[in-house]
Amino acid sequence: MNGATNAVTSPSLPGSPAPAPSSSPSSPAPVPPPAPTPASERARVKLAWRQMPVLTALRRRFRPEKPLRDVRIAAALHISAESAHLLVSLKDAGAQLLLFPSDPRTVDPGAVAELERLRAVRVLPGEPGALPEELDRFRPQLLIDNSTLLGVCRRSPRAAGELAGATVHSRSGLRTVRELLAEEPDRPPVPVIAMADNPLKSAIETPMGTGQSTAAALIRATGMQLGGKRVVVIGYGTAGAGIAAYLSALRARVTVVDVSAVACLRAVAAGYGIDSLTGALSYADAVIVASGTHDVITGPDLDLLQDGAVLGNIGHYPDAIDVPALRAAAKKVLPVAPGLEEYQLPGKSLYLLGGGAQFNHVCGDGNAGEMMDLSLSLHALCTVRLWERRGQLPPGLGEMPGELTDAVARAKLRSLGYVA
Amino acid sequence: MTRTPPAAARPVMPVLSSLERDFGDRGPLAGRRVAAALNVTPEAGGLVRVLVAGGARVTVVSSKTTTFDAGAAKEMTELGAEVWAAPVQQSAATARAVLTAAPDLVLDNGEFARLWSRTPQPPPVTGGTAHSRNAVKNLGALGGDLPFPLLSVFGSPLKAAVETAHGTGQAALRGLLDAGVLLAGKNVLVVGFGVTGRAVADYARGCHGRVAVAEVSPVAALRAVYEGHRLVPLDQGLPAADVVLTVTDSARVLTLERLRALKDGAVVGGIGHSREEIDRAALDGAATERRAGPGRITYLLDGKHLTLLEGPGHNHVFAGINPPEMMDVSLALHALCLAHLAGLGTTRLPRRLLPVPDAVDAEVARRKLTALGHDWPAAAEEGSTG
Incomplete structure (x- = not known):
């Protein structure tokens, strides 16, 4: 969306090291991007909202109906223009909102400014676990969660006292919620609806949204030509499969690493190479961690990487790549471009995207608003549903109502010009 | 032994x-x-x-x-x-x-x-x-x-993501190629975008067919759109189609009326579960000529040629086995x-x-x-x- 930043790209020299970040001597001096102004930031946020027609239509419907009048909703989300649109929609539905950033490094200041301008929500500076007293005071009635809010509510009877239900956004969030509920299924005894298994998210938004945003962020941060490059995708779940498909469409040679034999066979059948982690790291031009797990690239793995290799993580946990170990091994760390650092190790340089945090957010715009429109509209509809049927739904993980999924799909098709 | x-x-x-x-x-x-x-x-x-x-x-x-x-x-x-x-x-x-x-x-x-x-x-x-x-x-x-x-x-x-997605995808292509159908540049209409329909569309695109999808489920239809296929209502897609492949769970998808809407030289094939997905009985009754070839029957219907693909042993599934x-x-x-x-x-x-x-x-x-x-x-x- 701030494409002007990259209007000037660096042509790579023949025979230059594969993933040359945009600083080769032949490059023309980059034109500095225009500094964002409040007005330009607002225009950017509004453009993202325009690209979310399903949520826009819901917002229009909520405004007079006020289905969430005075309902207290706490949310833990990546703060972006898109998630801000959900919060503004819920505010228009009458809700009172408290927002925790999912990851303070991915906060979009333009989105925060717009939320403040509209007085839509109080934005807190840290994650829920770090500020449990805020939830105690707020006494949320509904949650839009990445699992951390439910975690706090389980420990605090006060915070959970009036809770009626929760929606959970990511797959890693769902995994954590499953673990929590397996320990004590009735704590808190509220219905939980997860987005991760919904086909709109698992078959469209995650593979296609993350596939495109990851490829775009990789190119934007490094300027690398993907054609012919050996890119290693670690983790072949819904996100990893989408990333592999988009990189492969850009002519990269994709190798998949996954511990699941089923995932590996899927990757092989789709035409990718598979390898062990150590095998793949030895020839990788770029490594993308998409497993959504901890401690994937550790200190000893750094020895295996070749000079010039680019490392990035798109999973939720920032410790997927052991950045402290990378820093300890480096003689020198240089900022190269926004979201890209060069770590000068003895005999080689490694390039880290986004400091190890989700680089499709840090180095790019995250998933396209048009994609997030799907899951964020589902959050809005499920939140209203949880409130309307409070006390009637069984506690624990419940099914997403199929008619809500169909309604969002139909609205999206109509916005794309199809009769549905 | x-x-x-x-x-x-x-x-x-x-x-x-x-x-x-x-x-x-x-x-x-x-x-x-x-x-x-x-x-x-x-x-x-x-x-x-x-x-x-x-x-x-x-x-x-x-x-x-x-x-x-x-x-x-x-x-x-x-x-x-x-x-x-x-x-x-x-x-x-x-x-x-x-x-x-x-x-x-x-x-x-x-x-x-x-x-x-x-x-x-x-x-x-x-x-x-x-x-x-x-x-x-x-x-x-x-x-x-x-x-x-x-x-x-x-x-x-x-079964779904490996055998059907790739086995059935390739089997469908094989059925088309065996019947002598060239896909490059052809308008291929895939009716139904479940696991199998998606595979058929994917493989047809891989052979440079111009794929359109007709699908009644909004979620599957949206997926087809975002995978880059054109979405068309079935009746609107038929007249332009060179090849129509039915991949549904339903009977009577291609009725005689719809078969009549196809252009001269069109090829149709079924891969779904129902033997009646394509109304072959009505086609047999209405066609003025019927000529069998390997893996196909060519009919003359309303003065237009219409080729129906079939599997081994006159199976309604033209793709044959995976x-x-x-x-x-x-x-x-x-x-x-x-x-x-x-x-x-x-x-x-x-x-x-x-x-x-x-x-x-x-x-x-x-x-x-x-x-x-x-x-x-x-x-x-x-x-x-x-």
Whole structure:
């Protein structure tokens, strides 16, 4: 969306090291991007909202109906223009909102400014676990969660006292919620609806949204030509499969690493190479961690990487790549471009995207608003549903109502010009 | 074992071959009686070989008469299996024979469940496997529980994302190429965008066809759009289509009226479950000429040529069977699921449709990867993702 930043790209020299970040001597001096102004930031946020027609239509419907009048909703989300649109929609539905950033490094200041301008929500500076007293005071009635809010509510009877239900956004969030509920299924005894298994998210938004945003962020941060490059995708779940498909469409040679034999066979059948982690790291031009797990690239793995290799993580946990170990091994760390650092190790340089945090957010715009429109509209509809049927739904993980999924799909098709 | 055909004549199915050796050593089905509703083909023969090697007494019932291969039946018989050529739903004698064999494990196409439900005091069954969604589609009508637990092989990610996505995708292409259809630059209309429709669309695009999709489910339709296909209402898509492929669960998708809307030279083919997906009877009645060629029949309808693709033995599924290398996956899932059920001991499973155990999926995937030359055990030790 701030494409002007990259209007000037660096042509790579023949025979230059594969993933040359945009600083080769032949490059023309980059034109500095225009500094964002409040007005330009607002225009950017509004453009993202325009690209979310399903949520826009819901917002229009909520405004007079006020289905969430005075309902207290706490949310833990990546703060972006898109998630801000959900919060503004819920505010228009009458809700009172408290927002925790999912990851303070991915906060979009333009989105925060717009939320403040509209007085839509109080934005807190840290994650829920770090500020449990805020939830105690707020006494949320509904949650839009990445699992951390439910975690706090389980420990605090006060915070959970009036809770009626929760929606959970990511797959890693769902995994954590499953673990929590397996320990004590009735704590808190509220219905939980997860987005991760919904086909709109698992078959469209995650593979296609993350596939495109990851490829775009990789190119934007490094300027690398993907054609012919050996890119290693670690983790072949819904996100990893989408990333592999988009990189492969850009002519990269994709190798998949996954511990699941089923995932590996899927990757092989789709035409990718598979390898062990150590095998793949030895020839990788770029490594993308998409497993959504901890401690994937550790200190000893750094020895295996070749000079010039680019490392990035798109999973939720920032410790997927052991950045402290990378820093300890480096003689020198240089900022190269926004979201890209060069770590000068003895005999080689490694390039880290986004400091190890989700680089499709840090180095790019995250998933396209048009994609997030799907899951964020589902959050809005499920939140209203949880409130309307409070006390009637069984506690624990419940099914997403199929008619809500169909309604969002139909609205999206109509916005794309199809009769549905 | 000595009178079986030479191994070189058998379809290459490496996972089944490895299971045959392993079941021979371990005997996981020793003393068990298995009834299997199968398309009686050489590939299914590979599964029977594994079950027999595992120690089972096997009764095979042909699932369809159209796919019955006498050579494969002979091979199964020589392995020691009892083979019934008439499907349960068509033959009281077959039904009686199955009940008399008193199987305690079944590989079901839905007909065994129906037979057990309508039979007073049928022999007790530990459990079974179900091959296709279609097989169990109407079992809900039985009311309440199923007569025995069924593991849904069709629900396994290996069946959907590997065998169907790529095996059926390629099989459909093969059907088209065998009938002499060139896809590059052609308007290909794919009707239905489920797992199979998506595969067919994907492979048709891979051959440079210009794919349009007609689909009634909004979620599937949206997926088709975001995968880059054009979405069209069926009736609007027909006049421009060079090739129409039906991949639905429904009957009478291409009615005579819709067939009349097609242009001169159009090619149509069905791959869905219903024999009536394309109204062939009405087409036969209305066409003024009918000329059969390999894998196809060309009709003259309203003065326009219309080519209908068909599978071997005039099967309505023009794609024919999935490549043996892919059937290897689902047949191995059946074998390992049946061994899993046999190993449950006194554990009772609920009498419902249940997922294939993760360990079974992983076992089949590992064996397949090994057969494809991937050094899987090393990868498993060193990989580090979830």
